Amino acid sequence: MAKSSSSSSPSPAAASAATTSSAPPLPASYEAALQELEGLVAGLESGQLPLDQLLTGYQRGAQLLKFCRDKLEAVETQIKVLEGTELKPWVQE
Numbered sequence: 001m002a003k004s005s006s007s008s009s010p011s012p013a014a015a016s017a018a019t020t021s022s023a024p025p026l027p028a029s030y031e032a033a034l035q036e037l038e039g040l041v042a043g044l045e046s047g048q049l050p051l052d053q054l055l056t057g058y059q060r061g062a063q064l065l066k067f068c069r070d071k072l073e074a075v076e077t078q079i080k081v082l083e084g085t086e087l088k089p090w091v092q093e
Helices: 012-021 030-046 051-083
Strands: none
Touching: 030 051
């Protein structure tokens, strides 16, 4: 019996999983993520990056942005618990 040719090439889902598993891990803190994100933005804005690095940098930036937003949302939720159900506006003194 002959093997099918589709068994020798990875499925799109497997290729996608392999791509995401090689991505760098998310930073340990909001501050570290923000620092990395600021560096990426500076590199993207410089116009000096090759096209491949632009795409990679944009993708990493999107991951970091989601990470930062999720962290901020989690802190906001914790503050709501501490302050009651309504988050009061912050007034700078």
